[in-house]
Amino acid sequence: MERYFQKEIECAPREEIIRIQNEKLVKQVKHVWDDVPYYRRKMEEKGVTPEDIRSIEDLHKLPFLSKADLRESYPYGLLGCPLKECVRIHSTSGTTGRRVVAFYTQKDLDLWTDCTARAIVAAGGTDEDVCQVSYGYGLFTGGAGLDGGSHKVGCLTVPTSSGNTQRQIMFIQDLQTTILCCTPSYAAYLAETMEEMGLAPEDIPLKAGIFGAEAWSEEMRRDIEQKMGIKAYDIYGLTELSGPGVAFECSAQNGMHINEDHFIAEVIDPDTGEPLPDGEQGELVFTSLDKRAFPLLRYRTRDICVLSREKCSCGRTHVKMMKPRGRTDDMLIIRGVNVFPSQIETVLLNHGYPANYQIIVDRVNNSDTLDVHVEMTPEMFTDNIADITKRQKELVDGMKAMLGIKAVVTLVAPKSITRSEGKAVRVIDKRKI
Amino acid sequence: MSVKQISIFVENKPGTMHDMTQVLADHSIDIRALSLTETEGFGIVRIIVDDVLETTSVLKQEGYVCRLTPVVIAEIPDEPGGLNRVLTIFHDNQINVEYMYATLGGGAKRALMIFRVDDDKRAERELREKHIQLIEQSDIAEL
Known part of the structure; x- marks a missing residue:
């Protein structure tokens, strides 16, 4: 039996969702026009006024917001209400440039944690469950988001935050944790550690995992599910919009329902900015309908994704987004094939390598070459050449399966991959086109 | 050891x-x-x-x-058939050599052979029984 946190809205008829979106959009555009001068200027430049936006049909008339806008308006430029109404900030890691700081009123936090509560209930959570939140707490939205949702569902919340693997496992065993929330790579690491400790899936009390905040593959899902004896659910979100819970997976485990009563999702052609019909792959754009403190309209996520309105077996009516294929700003075209560094990262993680890699693309005799440098780690190194080359071959095969083109894998010395400002340079494109 | x-x-x-x-x-x-x-x-x-x-x-x-x-280091007399004698012991006991290399040391007329085998405990036992001189970790400083 499928359970819902807010059944009425999660399973609302299509017309009802559209009615809610129309109503909220008109109000939100007015709020932004009145209270966010930065966006008002953008609207004025485009010659749009709030009167032009009467329903979601008019959404395309609004200007986009990009990460660059957020950086430019750091820290208060996109604030939608006086600071005295705000009660919290969260912030992105700032790994791709300047940090983004997002603001929340108490109501913003409340609606956000409704979303994460929906995700927990969709994963089977009830007030009987013990929910261990192993996402980082702090500026990162992962910990706070799932923590709030877990409280709303009434789970016994175990706020371990990330790290200290031995303690995580101790709590899972001692408190009989049933739901684990963390990043998929940390889940994979925990699963592996528990396996090494000799814990069979039936010895592990966990029944479900809610894993998000980074790219992961179906293989990785199956591996984690098998080792822990759980069902693993994906969750999606961005700090800019609230955090995890913008979309979440249900029992169908086939795409994530976007909380359409709080967000409007569009897919656009990343080059022209034109909206694309459902089912076509493009860049995901979100309009937040309820956020008061940080009300972003038509925010370009740079995630490449497909939306599906096919009827879902779980009974929810909200549109589903498929797992993002990668990001617009780092897509490479190699031998005519779209390649995302995140796909290569997924293969590495799935094979037990850390995501320390560098992609070198070149053109030799008019043909593109793809060379992936992977740093050797103490865990992967053995004295046996045959073992190492076998693992190397597994990586090559894994990449071929994931990308559809052949890559050369070169094992390099630890820490030899150039890092600038602490973050590795992931792609070197030597092609002169 | x-x-x-x-x-x-x-x-x-x-x-x-x-x-x-x-x-x-x-x-x-x-x-x-x-x-x-x-x-x-x-x-x-x-x-x-x-x-x-x-x-x-x-x-x-x-x-x-x-x-x-872990590797096994054996003293080999520097004479024809010296290495073969050690390998015969491995062969007779079905001990597999994954790789091996030689080094000088330990004085005149003998070489040291370093073996990586599939079962170093058994290899050492068998070599000792056949009176092959083995080098211990504590001997390394003296080489």
């Missing part, structure tokens, strides 16, 4: 051996034996040193990935 060999990952490109031995030289670490196995892209350097703990910590500190592997 087998001897602990240090295996080190190196890239197969100019200068890597130089850089690695530089680290050891800077810390006055004496290499008692060394072998290098290479593939197209990378190599494994295997060394025998006196102070294993210090050497591995120095290497790790300098960012090298290394691993300890």
Whole structure:
């Protein structure tokens, strides 16, 4: 039996969702026009006024917001209400440039944690469950988001935050944790550690995992599910919009329902900015309908994704987004094939390598070459050449399966991959086109 | 007791051996034996040193990935048939040699052979029984 946190809205008829979106959009555009001068200027430049936006049909008339806008308006430029109404900030890691700081009123936090509560209930959570939140707490939205949702569902919340693997496992065993929330790579690491400790899936009390905040593959899902004896659910979100819970997976485990009563999702052609019909792959754009403190309209996520309105077996009516294929700003075209560094990262993680890699693309005799440098780690190194080359071959095969083109894998010395400002340079494109 | 060999990952490109031995030289670490196995892209350097703990910590500190592997070191008389005698013992006992390399040391008229075998405990037992002289970790400093 499928359970819902807010059944009425999660399973609302299509017309009802559209009615809610129309109503909220008109109000939100007015709020932004009145209270966010930065966006008002953008609207004025485009010659749009709030009167032009009467329903979601008019959404395309609004200007986009990009990460660059957020950086430019750091820290208060996109604030939608006086600071005295705000009660919290969260912030992105700032790994791709300047940090983004997002603001929340108490109501913003409340609606956000409704979303994460929906995700927990969709994963089977009830007030009987013990929910261990192993996402980082702090500026990162992962910990706070799932923590709030877990409280709303009434789970016994175990706020371990990330790290200290031995303690995580101790709590899972001692408190009989049933739901684990963390990043998929940390889940994979925990699963592996528990396996090494000799814990069979039936010895592990966990029944479900809610894993998000980074790219992961179906293989990785199956591996984690098998080792822990759980069902693993994906969750999606961005700090800019609230955090995890913008979309979440249900029992169908086939795409994530976007909380359409709080967000409007569009897919656009990343080059022209034109909206694309459902089912076509493009860049995901979100309009937040309820956020008061940080009300972003038509925010370009740079995630490449497909939306599906096919009827879902779980009974929810909200549109589903498929797992993002990668990001617009780092897509490479190699031998005519779209390649995302995140796909290569997924293969590495799935094979037990850390995501320390560098992609070198070149053109030799008019043909593109793809060379992936992977740093050797103490865990992967053995004295046996045959073992190492076998693992190397597994990586090559894994990449071929994931990308559809052949890559050369070169094992390099630890820490030899150039890092600038602490973050590795992931792609070197030597092609002169 | 087998001897602990240090295996080190190196890239197969100019200068890597130089850089690695530089680290050891800077810390006055004496290499008692060394072998290098290479593939197209990378190599494994295997060394025998006196102070294993210090050497591995120095290497790790300098960012090298290394691993300890138990090896058996046997004294071989420097005469025709010397090596064959030891290998005959392995053969008779179905002990598989994964790789081996030689080093001088231990005085005149004998060589030291370093063996990586699938069962070092059994290899040592059998060699001892046949009165083959084995080198212990504590002997390395004296070589």
